[in-house]
Amino acid sequence: MVNHTKSTRIFAVVATVAAISWYEPARGGEVDPAILSAQQPKGSAALLMEEIVTKSRKKSVAEEVQDVPIAMTAYSGQQLEALNVRNVEELSFSMPNVQLDSVGTTRGTANFSIRGQGINSSIPSVDPTVGVFIDGMYLGMSHGALYDMFDVEGLEVLRGPQGVLFGRNVTGGAVTMRTTRPSHEFTLKTKASVTDDNDQVYALVTTGSLIPDVLSAKLALYGRDDDGYFEDVATGNDNFGEAETYILRPALTWTISDDLETTLIYERGEDKGDQAIPYNSLNPIGDFKVATHINPLSEPVGQYNNARWMHLISETNYDVNIGNGTITNITTYRKVDEDSDGDLDGGSDAPNVPDV
Structure with missing residues (x-):
């Protein structure tokens, strides 16, 4: 039995554009400024x-x-x-x-x-x-x-x-x-949302000046915790599909001179949750490991997929005084670790045959 129903209520202010009408005045005619102002999107x-x-x-x-x-x-x-x-x-x-x-x-x-x-x-x-x-x-x-x-x-x-x-x-x-890049003007932006099935999202971005006109900083945080809403009839787990995502991203911008600026961006993140469920309609034959999961959410093993990453980016821009150009140097380092456990062929647990 699979429950595919998911109603969502996001607690955020969202403006929806239903229609935009345009007014074209007659040639040579005058238009009331109030009308033009009202027609601006x-x-x-x-x-x-x-x-x-x-x-x-x-x-x-x-x-x-x-x-x-x-x-x-x-x-x-x-x-x-x-x-x-x-x-x-x-x-x-x-x-x-x-x-x-x-x-x-x-x-x-x-x-x-x-x-x-x-x-x-x-x-x-x-x-x-x-x-x-x-x-x-x-x-x-x-x-x-x-x-x-x-x-x-x-x-x-x-x-x-x-x-x-x-x-x-x-x-x-x-x-x-x-x-986004760090700014000398202090700003703080937050966002939060939650659904009926407890899919929670939180985000925060703040930036400001550390040394006026010289050094500015930014900090961005993101988190998502989804409890999942599918039911695994094999294990009785009614929160299949749960996932968690976390991201940390600080940045610094150093204005060395009017012509030279360097920005450092660091990011670390993690994304973990349930693995995808394979679907195979074959029936068991002898001791061979073939599929029995006719219901795509009848999965007896605990499958998962975890990914972790980090990267460091250095961007330096130098405005060349000769001509109209900018020399940009970007140096980066990125590392990704990923581990998972999954039944790729959608087969049953046959004797002496390990899961993939």
């Missing part, structure tokens, strides 16, 4: 219509998206908030020829596909065809590429081969994300 509508700039071509000066000769879709951090986007997977519906899905068998592993170019594997040595870049750092493996949007300043999806500017493994395209 407000709230989420204004955020969704704002101009977006990009550095996808790695120029020193940002360009407006509509002026860049690349098939791309871009979102600012404010737009992502207005759309109530929680993770990168939820953006697939809004972009043509783009699928930003998980691999399905391993938590936190990306199966990104652009224009039909993608892979469907959780093996770390398999090179992706869609490159993922976070703060200029290339993620060389698909593990840990499914990012939460709580501290993202902007996201861009570039469709088509991008090898000239981004190197290898971008045959299908590239997904670039940039987290």
Whole structure:
């Protein structure tokens, strides 16, 4: 028996745009300023219509998206908030020829596909065809590429081969994300939500000045605790699908001079939870280990998938006084540990045959 019902109540202020009407005055006529003011988009509508700039071509000066000769879709951090986007997977519906899905068998592993170019594997040595870049750092493996949007300043999806500017493994395209940077102006932003099935999300981002005009800092915290809402009829566990995610991201920006600035970003995260359940409709034959889990949630073994990662990014920008350019140096280090236990073939526990 599988219970698929999940009602959600998110305690957050979300503005929904139902319709936007436009008024075009008659040629040569005058329009009441109050009417024009009333017709200006407000709230989420204004955020969704704002101009977006990009550095996808790695120029020193940002360009407006509509002026860049690349098939791309871009979102600012404010737009992502207005759309109530929680993770990168939820953006697939809004972009043509783009699928930003998980691999399905391993938590936190990306199966990104652009224009039909993608892979469907959780093996770390398999090179992706869609490159993922976070703060200029290339993620060389698909593990840990499914990012939460709580501290993202902007996201861009570039469709088509991008090898000239981004190197290898971008045959299908590239997904670039940039987290928020420290600011000298003190800000504090928090967010919390909870559902009927006790899926809790908490986030905090604060930034401010440590040394005025010289050193600024940022601290971002994110936590999600999902109790799960499926019932495992084999074990009696009615909280199958539970998962926990924690992210810590501090950052420092050091303004050395008017022409030289360095930003350090550290991140540590953990994503753990139940493993995906295999489905196989075969019946047992002799002592062979074949599937008996006709109900996809009848799983007698405790399967799990835990992933831990950390990375350090150093970005230095030097404005060249000769000409109109900027020299940028990005040095990164990333480590990912992943362990899991799963019954990949969906088979029964046959004698003398260990689980995979």
